[in-house]
Amino acid sequence: MARGEIELTKLTKEFAEVRAVDAIDLHVPGGEFFSLLGPSGCGKTTTLRMIAGFERPTSGQILLDGSDVAYTPPHQRNVNTVFQNYALFPHLNVYDNIAFGLKRAKRPKAEIRERVGKALELVQLTGYERRKSSQLSGGQQQRVALARALVLNPAVLLLDEPLGALDAKLRKALQIELKSLQQEVGITFLYVTHDQEEALTMSDRLAVMNGGRVEQVGAPQDVYEDPETLFVADFLGVSNLMEARIVSTGTAACRVAVDGYELETRGTELDVSGEAKIVIRPERIELEPHGSPSGANRVPGMVERVVYVGSAIQVIVRAATGEALQALIQNTGAGNPYEQGTPVQLHLPADALRVLPSGIGDVPSLKGDEQVEESAAAS
């Protein structure tokens, strides 16, 4: 197995009264691109800082390739960090920044020169050796920070929202670059971000964190399609949530009642009964013209608002059950078929509906408004 296996066992960090990280268990095999995703204050950065060695855990273990490094000081750990603001040393030029760690390790001069050269090549900054960090653009600073960390051949590279300070376009380009860089060097990347789209596009697997706990771990697809808690459903993209009463449950399918309409949903292994919630992604809601044959999982509604978001059209429909549901339809260029006030029929496919017990991870208010817009624009 590749180097850089991380295993966290009951890792806990308390600041004064607050439990920033609450007994989390996590296993990241070597060579994986793993993201910690969550809103600010969810404990993701604290977790990363404990792995880097900047914070001392209150309790728990940090196994790095099998040995516990929880109490090893940062300079003796085989992990390196790319900081949120890059933390390039302002008094050193690009060359000396990258050579910093090699000099601390007392490598011979010739070796330092060679390795710094290779690192610069890796991030395509050859020729920038004599520049000061203040003379570099944001993207270039980001690459220097990467080179500075990677030149030491760490087993794990920790990245703390490394693209946060860049503009949207550059961020997209660097996401792809970072991913291919990770595949090239083959070490573990532990990536901390609050941007769900970033986590979904780059990660092999990701963990969604909330309130110091891990809500769900899995591949991007699993976590997005199959959220296990309301929080995950809500944090990753836009979700339509509806109150429902369980009629019957099963691993193959469940039946729920929503204000008189009985709907079939996907099966669940969770133990739900009585009041529950059902979720559906906007892009999975199908709109049918009024008067289409009614059938299973179909609810009438009225178009309340239509928002043009570029690649798609967002249609807010007031369903007969009382909820306002958001549906996304592809912008095909044919104009908007649904005017405000038009009656429509909503089709909520059974395989897109998921039952979640009320109350678990039920903090949708944590989600900021900008995330709604971002994800709406991105979908």
Place this chain on the structure above:
Amino acid sequence: MYKRWLWPSLALPGTVWLILLFVVPFYAVLGVALGTVDPILFQPVPIWNPLEWNVGWIQEALTRLAPGGIWFDVGIRTIVYVALSLALSLLIGYPVAYYTARHAGRWKGLILVLIILPLWISYMMRMLAWVNLLQSDGYVNRFLMFTHVLSQPRDWLGGSSSTVIFALVYGYIPYLILPLFASLDRIERSHVEAARDLGASPWAAFRTVTLPLSKTGILGGAVLITLPMFGDYYTPNIVSMSPKTSMIGNQIDLYFHGGPQPTLGAALTIILAVFLTFLMAYYMWSIHRAQRDVGAVGAL
């Protein structure tokens, strides 16, 4: 939106004031130092026309300051006192500023207030406090005899160089700590963390990151206390009152207050001012370099 003459006219009164009472007086010192002395009354006769200036008194003062001259010892002593006081102040002040900026946590505000507090206590009051303590039957001697460090009271106030240096440090160190604190406080924690992350031990991280990044604070604080120390005369007077510890400032004081030759005093003042201007220029140059190094100026 404002009339163009508004801002210069607001600045006018203050500027005129400073020209009349700061720039012109400096010219008066030049006039006296480069003037002559009435041969009978020994009164200075200033020369206001630069074309008629007489450099004789400046030459005289320089001769006295040169090796073998009667002020040579005073000049050397001044430089040694200031250098030692500066070194001691840095040695004490840096750890204090460092701790306050980096580790004080919730005590930071309180410590900062306590560090600033001496700045609002009169310098003379603080010197008086030590003169009280250093009397032959003062607390210092009594403590040292009680702990058997001394067998009999020591005369701290009778012309001891160490007392003068100690008093200079005590008097000026708060002015050093504040700029040091400000520059250390500005260093981002992530820079130090980055150094640790890249394999630097705590000491190596301090040496390679914190220290270079606090250079402007060190230089700023140093110049802030060095300039007034070079012109100090009251501190040695209060804690020693002996010619054995007299500094350049004492020499100037002597020539104006009691001495017969203000002209020579003015000449010495000019020499001191020129020396300090060079010091200041050196400081400006190195601060410019330090800021260029950290990319604070002209990011292209």
Place this chain on the structure above:
Amino acid sequence: MTAVAERRPGGFSTAARVRGWLRNPWGKPRFLVVITWAYIIWSIVPVLIAVQFSFNATRSRTVWDAFSTRWYWGDPVDSVWHDPTLRHALVQTFKLAGADVLIAVPLGVLLALGLARWRGRGSGASNFIMLFPLVTPEIVMGVSLLLIFTQLFTFIHTGTVAQILGHITFSISFVVVIVRGRLFSIGRQYEEAAADLGATPFVALTRVLLPLLTPAIVAAAAVVFAISADDFVISQWLSSGGETDTVPIRIYSATRAAPLPSVNAIATIMMVCTLIIVTLGFLAWRLFTSGEKKTGTAAEDFGTAFRL
């Protein structure tokens, strides 16, 4: 780097705990704590002892006898209240500081406004001249002011008027630095908003800019009072003796002669007055800026404002 020798599931070996504690990278180095508090004690306790002896019942400033207010007003000859030289010194100090605040603060505020917004010919030179008093050693300023009043402006004699002129000269720059810092931090947006809403330049200046500058003006007044009351060199060089001697001059000459605890008493009075005024300045600063976005604690902000 070797792994922890002994590992129990869900727990830690004591060795790992101790080693971790010692190596805690963000722990507070113990010796720094000691140095810092030792420094603070060293810098403040001697002054407190001097204050203590101002209340001594005997003539000694080194041997404590009993508490008494003798040196403040009790002693019919040597107390601050009854000794005319001490009383005059106190009056003179307040006279100089008061006049200094009244004249230097307005001059400095106007100069700061002018220098902050004036971008024409002469602004550079004016700015340059303004900075010099901050770095000129007092003795150089003392000599030059003495010579100007004895050689050129001979219509002003040394004494109170000359002292006030001297104090204002070194105070103006402090006011400028404090007020300009505040001007810089509030930016131009409020004035522009005022103009946008139809305010004339005069109204924008008096109704918008000046109120926003109030905390800085109050702070500057407190600072000017403090540095004027603390000043020794300029007061001494421009003193004509007798009633024009200030408290610092009294302390200086008394310390060198045979001093009584009354010197400690007058020094204590002066210290308490200065600290009260600076504290009031600080509280006013906090009051005026309380609604604003804070970059640090109030104490830190205040410290920044007063960093000269």
